[in-house]
Every structure is written in C-alpha cells, then in structure tokens.
Amino acid sequence: MPEVDGQNRHCGYLDIDEMDTKKKFQHRYLIVDRKKGLIQWFIDKPMKASDEDKPCGIINIGYITKVDVASKAKVSYCFVINTPFRPYYVQTINQVELEEWVEIINDASKITVPKLFFHPAPLELFKMFAAHLAKDASIDPEQTFTYRTEIVGGVVVKKKCTLDGQVVKQDEPTSPTSLTHPDQHFQFPNVGSKIIKQGWAIKQGHVRKNWKRRYFILKQDRFAYYKSDQDKEPIRSIPINEILAARAEDEMKPRDNLLLLATTDKIYYIQAETEDDMYEWVDAFCNAI
Template identity: 35%
Template sequence: MPYTDRQNRVCGYLDIEENENSGKFFRRYFMLEPRTSQLFYYMDNPLNLPKGSAPVGALNMTYVSKVNDASRIRPKAEYCFVINGCDRRYYLQANDAQDMMEWIDKLNDSCKIIVPPASTMSQDDSTFRPGRSNSEKTISYKTEVIGGVVVRTPIHTGDSDSDSSDGTGHTNTLPARLSSPSNLHRRRSGCMPIKQGFCVKQGAVMKNWKRRFFILDDHGFSYYKNENDKDAIRTIAIRDMLDCKESTLGDTLLRDNLFEVSTISRTFYIQADSPEEMQSWISSVCGAIMAKRASVATNTWTL
C-alpha cells in the first residue's frame, strides 16, 4: 500500500510497463513528491541503493490528464491501472485491488496540484538533468520512457538525451507475483508458507540493508537472496523466537515500517514495504509463535 514517509512523500512499490505495449512489467519503488507533483521511480527504495543513486524515470503529474483503472484494457494484467500522459500511456500493476485504488486516488489528487512557478520548474528540471544551459530550457521536448530511462527529445532536431541508469540491471528485478518459490518450498519443507514476500533486512556484522525474500511457515522464518533460490540464507526456527513487534528504532535507523523479530541469541531488524505489510508480518509471525507454544504445551501435558 502507498504510505507517506517522513518527508511527506507518497511511497511504495508498483510494477511498471517501461516499454509501452511490451507486456513486460518490472518492480520499481515509486516516490510522489507533492511539492512539485513529480512521480519518481527507482530500482529499489533509495535507502537500499548506493548514496546518490538517480531515479530510473520520472513523470510530471501536472501534465497527466487522468489516472484510472485499466482492467478492461489489459485484462491479463491483474490490478492494472493507467496514467494518461500527454505523449503516452503508462501502465502499472498494484499488489491488490485496494492498493490499486489508493494509488489511483493519490495520483489523481496530484494531477490537481497547481503547476509551480517557472523559476521552480527550471530549478527542478536542471537538477534532474545536470549540465543543461538556460537556452536549452526554452526548447520544446517530447518526453518518453525507453528501457526504463526518461528520454527527452527536442522536437526541432529529433536528437535524444537520456538520463543515467544502470542499463541492464532492471531485467533482474521481476515482480514477485511472476515467480514464487512456494511450491518448491512446500516440496522441500513439507508445508505451505503462512506468508511470503520481499522485505529489507539489516545485516548482523556490517549493519547494511539488503532486500531478501522471506517465507514464514510452521517450522521457521526463512530468507533467500531472491524468490527463485532453492536454499535459504538462514532459517530462524519458530521455537527460538521470543517475540515480533514494531521496532522503536525506526527514527534512529531512518527506516519506515520497521519491525523486529527477537530470538534467544539475536534481534533481527526488518523493513516492510508499507505499514500494512509490516502489521501483516507481525501478526503472522506472532501467530506462528503462539501456535508453536500451544503445540508444545499440549504435547507436554499429554506426556
């Protein structure tokens, strides 16, 4: 679900069809800046990227006519909606129906924002594309996204100029819904996952943050490098867990949606993609802990 961060920006993950009509969607982290009505999207949450990483692309919402449900236009793309820009349509996929409607509402609200003064627009635009002279700012441009890169083409010349990106990196970040290890996990562990999905975890030694795919089942809380890995990096046994709750260190660590899993030997700090996801993980993990304790108590009483 979209959430508002500490800088009053609307943030969250969506899948975007970067090349129009390609039918291929890629997972991106979106950030809507209400002050300038700019919608930026990144390879991942900027907190998880190297410092100074540029956005993959950007849209000026003041030039968008409408954002609406696109389920009839793209029946095969679940929870799909469209941003109708001045030069093309941008198709995006949400996680579920409620997520889609919330994004549509927030993006439509941003379209109503009054266009900032010319001086503000020039400053923001030159920040996003460094090195441009003042004379270039008066030229009319056609804006489009090609291969995940914002390309602005001067109408009178036809030449293109693209922002920097990591080039080939985006093809490795496929939506979780397209490929899931749940069936593989079931064959390996003998049980179906209680909950699964991507989160960001703090490392034990270097204290760096890395995106991992988590699976919770009746036996443990496992995390993998990606959703297709056969072997978990680590599995935290349910019997070793003491508690799972929202962390009080969110402000200290500068992490939204932070929760912690306490074990006998260590506390794991994990960041969810939204407040709703955080609460869902906490509820699921706490439920698994209580079920395990009840099972142990029953077996002990029977003996």
C-alpha cells in the first residue's frame, strides 16, 4: 500500500513494466516527488538521500497526460501512466491499492489554473499579461486582438477587435471563407493549407505492429498520411492541436532514423529514409506545434 515518507512523498513497492512489453514486470520501489516534479523508482527502498541519484527509471510529472486503469492489458490490477512518449504499465496487488495509486498520481499531475482567469480584470491587467506572454515572442501587446461575430447582410462576419472592443479596420475585404449563411454552422477561415514538409517514410501499425511505407504530408493545420503520393484521401488526418510532441527515438533504437510522434490518443513510430530527414521531420513538427 502507498505510504508517506518523511519528505511528504507518496511511495511504495509496485511492479513496473520498464520496457513497455506488458509482459515483464519488475518489482520496484516507487516515489512520487511533487517538489522535484518526478516519479522515480528504484530496485529497493533508498536508505540515504544520495542513493536517489541512481533510480532505475524516471517520469517527469509534467509529461503525464492521464493515469487510468489499464482495462486492455491482460494483467490483473494494472494501471497505465500515459505520457507523450510512451505508456508505463504498473501492477498492484489488489484493487484498493490500484485505485489509491491512480488517485495519487493523477492528483500530482493535475494542472491548476490561477484564480486570475476566473475573475474579470481591467484592461491594463490583460495588457500586462499579454506583454508577459509576448516577451520572448516578438509580439506587441498593444496589437493583441480578439474576434467577434456580427450578422451583416444576412451572413455571419468575423471581425478583428482590440482588447478594448474596438473593431480593427481592414484594408482588404473579408475572405469569402470567413462568411457563411446563418442557417449553416459558423466556419473559421482556412489558414492552415500551407505544406511544411512532405515525403515517404515507414510507419508502424498500431494493431499488428507491422511496418508499412506511407506518404506523409505536414501542413500548418494538420498532419496526414496516405497509401500513395497520388491519393487524394488520407488514411488518417490529425489536427495540429492534437499533436503533443515529436522527437528522435534515441533510447531503444529498434530501427535507424526513428522518430516518435505523440498525439492526444496515440503514439506513432515513423522511420525516415535518412538521419537528416528524421531530424527535418522533428524540426518541422516542432515548428508546426
């Protein structure tokens, strides 16, 4: 059962699948350290603080997207810690312990929103906040805009406004893609059609785990892959806001030139044709995100 040590950290013995096979679980001593923002596990309970410099494994709490019961795993009393890079399967000894650990880790990884966002604030405070966000992004806080919609001539028009609600005058006419009949759903302009990168690569399947050659296209608003570069309809299309991270897979290296793409519901393993191409894809995804 989880316990609390002298540093107010939840800890205890669990069985962890370190290699992500759902078959070989190792008996480890796990510590949830909120101050460090880490979950660490050791072969045995550390006796001294210096021993904690050599854990068997580490999870950055900030990377955890969800912790839940692993209903699809063929292991009793198993839960999964989901991160953008891989899932970590953990087995407990009973249902009560499982539920306690799920609650502890979910609570440690939850995001708290400052109270500022729940109360109306004066314009100057919003400008200060915008200036803070723009500090390293070369954005003028005085040019921070919002939008509002109006019915003009029987159509819905999206107008750019300043923070104080003043409509910004536009030199160019409103794009037809931002207009729609009031009986239809409102549609935002299609501003993400530019292709950032495209090319052939090999993708691992999610069910059979086989590798197939696919044609990939990354645009400003979405990522898609096709059976052929001549196909018009993709096998799958993923909105860019569902992509969490991309990186070169340097740890296990089951294949050369392998990159990992983490989305809100899946992790994709993609093998590029060359090492340079792999890093180009990683940079392209990072820029798009």
